[in-house]
Amino acid sequence: MSKKVLILHGWGGSSYPHWQAQLAVDLIKDNYTISFPSLPNKDHPKLHEWITYLKKELEHFKPDIVVCHSLGNILWFHISHSLHLSVEKLLLVAPVRTNCEIEELKSFFPYKYTNELKSKKTLIIASTNDPYLNVEEAKILQKELNVPISILDNAGHINADSGYGKLDLAYEFVTK
Numbered sequence: 001m002s003k004k005v006l007i008l009h010g011w012g013g014s015s016y017p018h019w020q021a022q023l024a025v026d027l028i029k030d031n032y033t034i035s036f037p038s039l040p041n042k043d044h045p046k047l048h049e050w051i052t053y054l055k056k057e058l059e060h061f062k063p064d065i066v067v068c069h070s071l072g073n074i075l076w077f078h079i080s081h082s083l084h085l086s087v088e089k090l091l092l093v094a095p096v097r098t099n100c101e102i103e104e105l106k107s108f109f110p111y112k113y114t115n116e117l118k119s120k121k122t123l124i125i126a127s128t129n130d131p132y133l134n135v136e137e138a139k140i141l142q143k144e145l146n147v148p149i150s151i152l153d154n155a156g157h158i159n160a161d162s163g164y165g166k167l168d169l170a171y172e173f174v175t176k
Helices: 020-028 047-061 072-084 103-108 133-143 168-175
Strands: 004-008 033-035 065-069 088-091 119-127 147-152
Touching: 004 020, 004 047, 004 072, 020 033, 020 065, 020 168, 047 072, 047 103, 065 072, 065 168, 072 088, 072 103, 088 147, 088 168, 119 133, 119 168
Parallel strands: 004 033, 004 065, 065 088, 088 119, 119 147
Antiparallel strands: none
């Protein structure tokens, strides 16, 4: 039986050539079952809409692995403490600091880190020059969650705009 992977995008989505889209394709080729939903109103997201959608998706899909990018991480932080399921692996790529002044994202902030991630194995991937979470903030998050971290040099927000059409580290974490 193939592993089920849920991929949660951030603000605006993660369509091709974003690394999440490429990860989905690579995992499908390797016989993984993928759910890569377009969350509601991805350009003007509302936390309550994303939570409602995600809870239904989790009931239906029951993933083994969850891969989050940017605002998708914050969504996971908001709901993980209330989940009745646990996943084998959780990948948190380019999380966002706990407070953000971007008007379209106000409903997601502030939030608190929770160590109730409902995952047996978790990895954070951050960047030395992410405009939404600096290295010091990433290390605080890592310490708070007590999970491993990989910090990429000059990777920006680890998205297509910063040159990440493929993220081998994400593929390796999911498949190993």
